[in-house]
Amino acid sequence: MLLHDLNSATDDEARAVLAPCVRIDSWAETLAAGRPWPDASALLTAARAQAASWTDAEVEAALADHPRIGERPTGPGASADMSRSEQSGVSQDDDTAARLADGNRRYEERFDRIYLVRAAGRSAEEMLTLLEERLGNDDATEAAVVKQQLGEIAVLRLAALVTDDPTTATVEG
Numbered sequence: 113m114l115l116h117d118l119n120s121a122t123d124d125e126a127r128a129v130l131a132p133c134v135r136i137d138s139w140a141e142t143l144a145a146g147r148p149w150p151d152a153s154a155l156l157t158a159a160r161a162q163a164a165s166w167t168d169a170e171v172e173a174a175l176a177d178h179p180r181i182g183e184r185p186t187g188p189g190a191s192a193d194m195s196r197s198e199q200s201g202v203s204q205d206d207d208t209a210a211r212l213a214d215g216n217r218r219y220e221e222r223f224d225r226i227y228l229v230r231a232a233g234r235s236a237e238e239m240l241t242l243l244e245e246r247l248g249n250d251d252a253t254e255a256a257v258v259k260q261q262l263g264e265i266a267v268l269r270l271a272a273l274v275t276d277d278p279t280t281a282t283v284e285g
Contacts, residue, residue: 113129113273113274113275114274114275114276114278115149115151115152115155115274115275115276118147118149118155118274119147119148119149120148123144123145126140126143126144126147127140127141127144129273129274130143130144130270132269133159133265133266133267133269133270133273134163134174134177134262134265134266134269135173135174135176135177136166136170136171136173136174136266138162138165138166138170139159139162139163139166139266142158142162143155143158143159143162143270146158151276152271152274152275152276155270155274156267156270156271159266159267159270160263160267163259163262163263163266163267164263166259166262166263168255168259171255171258171259171262172225174262175225175226175228175258175262178226178228178265179226180212180216180226180227181212181216181227181228181229181231181239181243182208182209182212182213182216182236208236208237208240211240212236212239212240215227215240215243215244215247216243218247219243219246219247222247223251223254225258227243227246228258228261228262228265229242229243229261230261230264230265230268232265232268
């Protein structure tokens with residue numbers, strides 16, 4: 113979608129476009145209210161700043177919209193499509209799948225939430241290494257890491273969604 117189209121959308125349309133990036137209403141509302149954005153860079157800067165203000169409750173609620181690492185989302189919609197694309201590099205061989213399943217289980221037992229990591233651009237081995245490292249975090253440190261990872265995911269999704277360049281804009285928007 114072109115930034116011009118986001119800037120000229122109604123408030124409801126803009127929030128609907130932004131919502132699949134992360135299921136935190138305040139994020140979509142703040143970015144929609146900040147329009148018109150002069151360029152995509154300004155939009156992404158504002159998106160990062162808004163992500164830094166998320167509460168623990170907002171982050172925990174947003175995790176419900178994310179599949180476990182190594183599990184493909186099966187539902188419809190833009191958010192599920194984004195997750196499928198982000199996890200496309202995760203190997204599905206039996207050994208890796210078993211190690212991811214075991215790591216996810218241990219993480220969930222330890223922190224009582226899914227293991228969230230920015231999958232885009234990372235191999236399954238990298239995500240497994242990060243998982244093992246993060247299992248050693250205390251609760252407060254891990255909560256901060258999860259918030260940071262969720263912010264990275266949201267901003268990457270937004271960057272893929274909105275552009276200044278008409279040659280790279282998606283037709284679907």
